[in-house]
Amino acid sequence: MSDILLEVKDLKVNFYTYAGVVKAVDGVSFSVRKGEFFSIVGETGCGKSVTARAITKLIKPPGRIVGGKVLFEGKNLLKLPEKELKKIRGKEIAYIYQDPSSALDPLYTVGYQIAETVAVHNPLIKIKNAFTKAVEILKEVAIPDPVKRSTNYPHELSGGMKQRVVIGIAMVNKPKLIIADEPTTALDVTIQAQILDLLKELKEKYNTTIMMITHNLGVVAQVSDRVMVMYAGKVVEIAPVEELFEKPLHPYTQGLLAAVPNPLKKVEEIKAIPGFVPDMINVPKGCRFRPRCKFATEKCLQQPSLIEVEKDHWVACWKYWKR
Amino acid sequence: MAELKYYLIRRLITFVPTILGVLLLVFVISHAVPADPARLWAGGEKAKPEVVEMIREKYHLNEPMHIQFYYYIKDLLSGNWGESPVTKRPILEDLADYFPATFELAIASTILMVIVAIPLGIISAFKRDTIIDHLVRLFALMGISVPVFWLAIILQWIFYYQLGILPATGRGIEPSVSYTGLYLLDSLLAGEFDKFVTNLSHIILPAITLAFPGIGVIARITRNSVLDAMSSEFIDFAEARGLHGFQFYRHVLKNAMIPIITVLGLQFGFLLSGAVITETIFAWPGIGNYAVKAINALDYPAIMGTTLLIGLVFVIVNLVVDVIYALIDPRIRF
Numbered sequence: 001m002s003d004i005l006l007e008v009k010d011l012k013v014n015f016y017t018y019a020g021v022v023k024a025v026d027g028v029s030f031s032v033r034k035g036e037f038f039s040i041v042g043e044t045g046c047g048k049s050v051t052a053r054a055i056t057k058l059i060k061p062p063g064r065i066v067g068g069k070v071l072f073e074g075k076n077l078l079k080l081p082e083k084e085l086k087k088i089r090g091k092e093i094a095y096i097y098q099d100p101s102s103a104l105d106p107l108y109t110v111g112y113q114i115a116e117t118v119a120v121h122n123p124l125i126k127i128k129n130a131f132t133k134a135v136e137i138l139k140e141v142a143i144p145d146p147v148k149r150s151t152n153y154p155h156e157l158s159g160g161m162k163q164r165v166v167i168g169i170a171m172v173n174k175p176k177l178i179i180a181d182e183p184t185t186a187l188d189v190t191i192q193a194q195i196l197d198l199l200k201e202l203k204e205k206y207n208t209t210i211m212m213i214t215h216n217l218g219v220v221a222q223v224s225d226r227v228m229v230m231y232a233g234k235v236v237e238i239a240p241v242e243e244l245f246e247k248p249l250h251p252y253t254q255g256l257l258a259a260v261p262n263p264l265k266k267v268e269e270i271k272a273i274p275g276f277v278p279d280m281i282n283v284p285k286g287c288r289f290r291p292r293c294k295f296a297t298e299k300c301l302q303q304p305s306l307i308e309v310e311k312d313h314w315v316a317c318w319k320y321w322k323r
Numbered sequence: 324m325a326e327l328k329y330y331l332i333r334r335l336i337t338f339v340p341t342i343l344g345v346l347l348l349v350f351v352i353s354h355a356v357p358a359d360p361a362r363l364w365a366g367g368e369k370a371k372p373e374v375v376e377m378i379r380e381k382y383h384l385n386e387p388m389h390i391q392f393y394y395y396i397k398d399l400l401s402g403n404w405g406e407s408p409v410t411k412r413p414i415l416e417d418l419a420d421y422f423p424a425t426f427e428l429a430i431a432s433t434i435l436m437v438i439v440a441i442p443l444g445i446i447s448a449f450k451r452d453t454i455i456d457h458l459v460r461l462f463a464l465m466g467i468s469v470p471v472f473w474l475a476i477i478l479q480w481i482f483y484y485q486l487g488i489l490p491a492t493g494r495g496i497e498p499s500v501s502y503t504g505l506y507l508l509d510s511l512l513a514g515e516f517d518k519f520v521t522n523l524s525h526i527i528l529p530a531i532t533l534a535f536p537g538i539g540v541i542a543r544i545t546r547n548s549v550l551d552a553m554s555s556e557f558i559d560f561a562e563a564r565g566l567h568g569f570q571f572y573r574h575v576l577k578n579a580m581i582p583i584i585t586v587l588g589l590q591f592g593f594l595l596s597g598a599v600i601t602e603t604i605f606a607w608p609g610i611g612n613y614a615v616k617a618i619n620a621l622d623y624p625a626i627m628g629t630t631l632l633i634g635l636v637f638v639i640v641n642l643v644v645d646v647i648y649a650l651i652d653p654r655i656r657f
């Protein structure tokens with residue numbers, strides 16, 4: 001299919017810790033279509049960030065990508081040499097990180113940090129000459145007085161402003177895919193909405209694709225086209241956003257939605273579902289949600305794979321298997 | 324940049340009370356603490372009464388304390404730091420003779436520390452937990468633990484006694500001009516290259532001896548602060564932006580710099596206050612050597628002059644370190 005921009009197949013990432021092997025991402029598969037707003041939801045610690053970083057091989061020891069493929073425009077990124085990956089990061093695939101206060105280097109002006117991101121991907125442009133570009137992009141992300149702001153250091157800007165700068169850095173090279181890892185989590189509620197609007201607006205304007213990670217269902221409802229739900233390193237459900245909110249299939253997704261009568265509320269932990277997210281070293285056998293699931297049967301001791309129950313609506317649960 | 328200017332001005336303003344504090348401290352030690360400063364300055368028990376009386380007059384020691392302090396400051400500012408009863412010369416002249424030797428040695432060993440320890444620390448951090456890292460850390464530990472006098476003697480034994488390629492003592496040959504008092508610089512300025520080579524060969528062993536413990540400390544600090552910087556989120560993000568090579572590492576290194584500068588500044592301050600053991604073993608005519616001689620001869624004015632100089636040197640080095648901080652880190656400029 002040519003409308004697919006990114007295809008992740010059976011991705012596996014382990015962390016080798018003193019306590020044991022953490023299978024943080026264990027056989028995750030999904031694809032992101034050109035021009036869509038794809039969201040990944042799940043509780044803290046379920047492997048969303050690791051998935052996002054593994055896409056351009058940004059996993060550092062003790063973590064290691066132990067299996068799978070990441071096809072970006074048909075190329076397997078996991079097979080590319082580091083040198084090629086460096087050309088893709090920040091240029092074809094750009095990231096937005098969660099906490100803008102720690103994503104920017106405190107010792108360089110924001111203008112410089114935008115400019116160097118331009119220059120590093122364009123050998124013909126010197127950092128000095130990329131400052132006009134930096135000012136342009138600051139204007140684009142609606143920062144007032146961009147000329148002056150470009151000479152500011154990160155600590156001189158508010159959290160929302162800093163996140164605008166980070167978004168500017170992500171947009172400046174007109175990437176094909178933006179991976180936004182909880183772009184609003186660290187911000188005030190009032191600022192969150194502005195940042196989401198900005199992301200949506202820029203996405204339309206430049207016709208980019210966004211893959212956004214969040215644990216906030218309100219955010220998901222507001223911007224996404226399709227949603228993927230993760231649980232303990234596995235994909236449990238993938239569906240178009242309306243479908244997921246109206247007709248959640250996986251018991252975990254159902255619990256997740258039931259827990260949030262007001263989807264604009266922030267969820268840190270799903271209280272309505274009894275039990276805890278499993279310890280990632282000793283994961284339950286079979287379906288990882290089994291110990292907390294009221295529908296669990298013998299069958300659930302085996303891992304169910306994702307099946308397409310309705311058009312575009314995928315779920316990994318034995319309940320929906322017809323033999 | 325305007326902030327930087329204001330920061331510098333503010334920092335210079337706080338510099339004045341610090342200096343006054345140093346002066347006051349030295350004043351108290353020299354004027355108020357001894358029972359009879361005049362006798363002490365004149366050389367102690369064996370001083371002649373008329374000399375003691377003359378000193379009492381000369382330094383206004385019969386006046387009340389605050390008047391004495393006024394004269395003390397006035398004398399210091401006008402370049403009158405007292406006179407040594409031993410060398411019969413003004414203290415300031417003595418210090419001007421001895422201090423450049425210490426300064427030169429301090430610079431040489433600091434350069435050594437920087438060019439050896441910082442690269443070692445960086446390599447160690449980038450090759451974390453490999454055999455290279457372990458070797459560097461072992462070397463650093465050695466640097467910190469080896470006693471200076473032992474190292475000095477071993478170096479002399481190897482390079483002078485056994486190999487005969489480097490001199491064991493002294494500073495070399497004085498250049499025919501003295502612009503700075505630094506032999507190496509002066510001999511270059513005078514175009515006397517043969518003297519430059521001789522003087523260089525003299526400074527090598529004491530510089531290594533002095534640098535060795537510092538190399539250990541700085542290699543460790545460098546390793547740790549580079550690792551610290553590497554583990555920060557903005558370095559992750561820098562990688563995610565596709566930065567690489569110099570553009571990537573400048574973020575790591577600049578952020579790792581602050582702790583390194585702190586320790587380097589401290590080390591430099593200590594070196595400037597004269598390394599007594601090293602200067603003695605290598606017969607290096609520096610301030611440490613001078614201080615030891617002064618103490619042995621109970622040359623009180625010389626001791627106080629040296630103390631004051633060392634205090635001032637520390638305050639100035641601190642100021643310079645703070646200014647470097649502010650240049651590196653914009654968050655400090657407030």
Ligand SMILES: Nc1ncnc2c1ncn2[C@@H]1O[C@H](COP(=O)(O)OP(=O)(O)O)[C@@H](O)[C@H]1O
Nearest residue numbers: 015022024043044045046047048049050051280
């Ligand atoms: N550096 C690390 N060392 C050990 N384990 C890690 C590390 N980073 C992530 N993990 C593991 O991977 C799991 C998923 O982490 P992450 O993807 O950051 O979760 P989230 O969904 O909140 O973004 C965590 O539960 C944690 O156990």
Ligand SMILES: [Mg+2]
Nearest residue numbers: 048049050182
């Ligand atoms: Mg995360």
